Amino acid sequence: MTTLNPGAAMDHEVPRNRLLNVVRLQFVNTQTFVVVPALVLGGAWLISMLIFWVIGGAGVDGVKAGGGSQAPLWYFLAIGIQAMTMTFPFSQAMSLTRREFFIGSLAAAAVSGFGMALVFVLLGLFEQATGGYGINGYFAYLEWIWVAGPFAAGLTYFTATLFFFTIGFWFATIFKRFGALGLTTALLGLGLVLVGLVALATFQQAWPSVGRWFTETGSLGLTLWGLLLTGILAVGSYLTLRRMPA
Amino acid sequence: MDEGKPLFVQIAEQVEESILDGSIAEEAQAPSTNELAVFHRINPATAAKGVNMLVDKGVLYKRRGIGMFVSPGARELLLKERRNDFALRYVQPLLAEAQRIGLGPDDVADLIRTGAGATPAQP
Amino acid sequence: MNSVIQVRNLTKRYKDAVALDDVSFDIEKDAIYGLLGRNGAGKTTAMSILTAQNLPTSGEVRVFGENPYENARVLSRLCFVRESQKYPDDANPRHAFAAARLFFPRWDQGLAEELIDDFQIPLKRTIKKLSRGQLSAVGVVIGLASRAEVTFFDEPYLGLDAVARQIFYDRLLADYAEFPRTILLSSHLIDEVSNLIERVLLIDAGRILMDESAEDARSLATNVVGDAAAVDRAVNGREVIHRESLGRVTSVTFLGRPEASERAAMAAQGLEFAPVSLQQLIVRLTQQRSAGRDRSPAESQEGSLR
CATH class of the missing domain: 1.10.287 (Helix Hairpins)
Incomplete structure (x- = not known):
């Protein structure tokens, strides 16, 4: 202990489990992180099943793979926005630091994303075992994602949830801090960067190698890149949030 | 009741009234600072100031750990x-x-x- | 001196306005402070910065000896009840209290439940659907039951009727008497809180206009009524902060308290004295200040008061 500045706060420990409690805070009302994502997943599954059944009834016997399982991913964009716009001001009333709020919310999204990924993998394994519910219909078992096995498939799904969550969270933060003009500017900037990358690939006539890179990297490799990108987005979100007034 | 007298003086006077009219006997326990504060809806520090004034005057005395009591002869x-x-x-x-x-x-x-x-x- | 909060040369500038202008003050431990002043005077900004919900433009803030910004060690000992607190859209009061119980180490569930009863808060109604008064009551319950070492109440009574406000004041006083802590209560219902508070911090246009004990503040000014000429003689050489006349009768509020002998002399001339309530004093001081005096009367009078 330094004797230079013995502030009164020195003898006070930070109460433990505050981070864990932020996760619990996000789950106090189960609707956002549990009920709605489960509904979206269940609904998408049901609709996919109906479509497979209709197509099967029309006499198509081939492999039927739908993209319905991606629906909940988009919802994580909304969760990211809500966690920011609704819960952040309240977190301030609960005397939380921005860092605690951010890490805790990310952890809550991870818990929710993990649950979704688990359901995704279990469905995929079931589809694998039953030959697509016996009607060759695949909701979760999408070959390209599953090449590296169930664990990698789960990781891909999990990464995607977090990726969308952080995007939603960051854009909501930008909107709250810099207003509609700030958000528009950020989106425009992002668009310009993407167009720039496309232009670069086009002018360098690099598309074949870009395509090759995607194929060679595979779903697992792309997932790992995605994790890295999510990490960068998370850092960006935190830096935007760090000095934002409540 | 306010003649521009400080609040703590008014509180002290009210306690004195109770002693004068016999509703608090000598050697009986006087209302505590907190009781006075809550009853009169005033800050406890103000009530404490009134009580201390009575202690200085010899009207009340403190029994450690128990509370304030009316002095004999008060x-x-x-x-x-x-x-x-x-x-x-x-x-x-x-x-x-x-x-x-x-x-x-x-x-x-x-x-x-x-x-x-x-x-x-x-x- | 045992101050839990120290503010030095704090300035907060927004794009188009200065909310706090080089403000310095201390907050003592275990006292109830009245943070008084008009709307837009800078009360909310000051509280937001003290609780690290907002950032200063310049100057320094110390809470428990440390900078509160992103400081969980400090923040976990504070509770800030905002007048316009936002809650998650789909949350109900039960959710809000459950959350508060997680984060305030001294939270008292028994007290919370009593208060919920007192204010008749519907626990399962969505917060969005609560009346303004019920919404305020949710904040009041969190602020009181958290028993935080420093609790900030920013106009906590909006939409509460007189009965509910009295419940708040009574509960605050009773719980404070039992569990002393530091409380900053911002209000413009000055009459209602003037007996509750131990110290007054008056903010006007981003500056501290008064930093006194409530007791001293109440004796800061005197009101004298009587024949115009006699009143004029009596207040000659004193700093007059307000004057009004009806026919030959004049009422003047001036700073300071005349000695008993002076009072007797004035009374002999048929002059009557009336106390100046905290509310009257504050209204007069802020009016006088906005009238454009460059020196605040509280400052110029300080020497003679100490």
């Missing part, structure tokens, strides 16, 4: 003080008002003796 002490103040607090304003409406000290004395006030004088 009532006599207060009576003496009130009698001393009587002229200043009641007689002087009475005479000042009497003078303003044209009554001399003798008129006032007469009024007091005959128990005036029961029948207001007609102009």
Whole structure:
């Protein structure tokens, strides 16, 4: 202990489990992180099943793979926005630091994303075992994602949830801090960067190698890149949030 | 009740009243600072100031860990003080008002003796 | 001196306005402070910065000896009840209290439940659907039951009727008496809180206009009423902060308290004294200040008061 500045706060420990409690805070009302994502997943599954059944009834016997399982991913964009716009001001009333709020919310999204990924993998394994519910219909078992096995498939799904969550969270933060003009500017900037990358690939006539890179990297490799990108987005979100007034 | 007197003085006076009229006996426990604060809806620090004033005066004394008690002889002490103040607090304003409406000290004395006030004088 | 909060040369500038202008003050431990002043005077900004919900433009803030910004060690000992607190859209009061119980180490569930009863808060109605008064009551319950070492109440009574406000004041006082802590209560219902508070911090246009004990503040000014000429003689040489006349009768509020002998002399001339309530004093001081005096009367008078 330094004797230079013995502030009164020195003898006070930070109460433990505050981070864990932020996760619990996000789950106090189960609707956002549990009920709605489960509904979206269940609904998408049901609709996919109906479509497979209709197509099967029309006499198509081939492999039927739908993209319905991606629906909940988009919802994580909304969760990211809500966690920011609704819960952040309240977190301030609960005397939380921005860092605690951010890490805790990310952890809550991870818990929710993990649950979704688990359901995704279990469905995929079931589809694998039953030959697509016996009607060759695949909701979760999408070959390209599953090449590296169930664990990698789960990781891909999990990464995607977090990726969308952080995007939603960051854009909501930008909107709250810099207003509609700030958000528009950020989106425009992002668009310009993407167009720039496309232009670069086009002018360098690099598309074949870009395509090759995607194929060679595979779903697992792309997932790992995605994790890295999510990490960068998370850092960006935190830096935007760090000095934002409540 | 407010004559611009500080709040803590008013609180102290109210406790004195209770001792004078016998509702708190000598050697009995006096209301605590917190009780006074909650009852009169005032800040406990203000109530404490009033209580301390009574302690300094010898009206109350503290029993460690139990609370405040009325000192033996407190009532006599207060009576003496009130009698001393009587002229200043009641007689002087009475005479000042009497003078303003044209009554001399003798008129006032007469009024007091005959128990005036029961029948207001007609102009 | 045992101050839990120290503010030095704090300035907060927004794009188009200065909310706090080089403000310095201390907050003592275990006292109830009244943070008084008009709307827009800078009360909310000051509280937001003290609780690290907002950032200063310049100057320094110390809470428990440390900078509160992103400081969980400090923040976990504070509770800030905002007048316009936002809650998650789909949350109900039960959710809000459950959350508060997680984060305030001294939270008292028994007290919370009593208060919920007192204010008749519907626990399962969505917060969005609560009346303004019920919404305020949710904040009041969190602020009181958290028993935080420093609790900030920013106009906590909006929409509460007189009965509910009295419940708040009574509960605050009773719980404070039992569990002393530091409380900053911002309000413009000055009469209602003037007996509750131990110290007054008056903010006007981003500056501290008064930093006094409530007791001293109440004796800061005197009001004298009587014949215009006599009143003028009596207040000659004193700093007059307000004057009004009706026919030959004049009422003047001036700073300071005349000695008993002076009072007797004035009374002999038929002048009457009336106390100046905290509310009157504050209204007069802020009016006088906005009238454009460059020196605040509280400052110029300080020397003679100490």
